[in-house]
Amino acid sequence: MSPELLAWLLVGAAAGGFVNGLAGFGTALFALGFWLNIMPPQQAVAVVLITSILSGLQGVFVMRATIAANSRRLLQFLLPGLIGVPIGLTLLEYLEAGSLKLTIGIFMLFYGGFFIARQSLPVVDGPRAYTQMAIGFIGGILGGAASLSGALPTMWSALRPWNKAEQRAVLQPYNVIVLTVSAIILGVQGTYDRETLILIGIALPTTLLAAHVGLMVFHRMQDRHFSRLLIVMMFVSGCTILVGQLF
Incomplete structure (x- = not known):
């Protein structure tokens, strides 16, 4: 493995792990921007699935009591999300690296813009079960296609x-379970070959350490600082991906 490939791998692992620990999702949004420079899309998604799942388990364990208290709400997202996963995995077979990177960059800029506008947007009250089921379903498709299952549910x-x-308490277990199902299906399809497992073995320790740091930051942040940090990180990373892809 060349030093350049190793650097891309570890920087992506650190960025993705930290954001997962901080926000409970986002490994793919940050890691794929680096990993698609050194891997084909299906392999990059396969690696990010495992790192997302294992780094996310730390947060699930820490938040387990709150998750149990919100289990009914979680199921409204999760059950439709599991239906969407196979659709997303089918789409993954037709994606190429440049298009996937461009899509992720645009998504990150849109996501940052959403949070900037968040203070001026109305609060949506009421149960909204059917809306949450639809968002969970689309999140499942995005999870299978690009490990982006948490993005749309987080906006909602x-x-x-x-x-x-x-x-x-809703987003992290939703993300972990949807991505676990995606990884199992890819494993049955034979995606996790020797090279992919080596890449996972190298990236995983950095991802787990960075996720632990992100989780500590999460517990020390106020709500308003939490959102502002996400905005900055989304914009900077999205701009970097788009500039690199377009120019």
């Missing part, structure tokens, strides 16, 4: 009258 949860712990 930001509109709801939930504090950061309640949001995370």
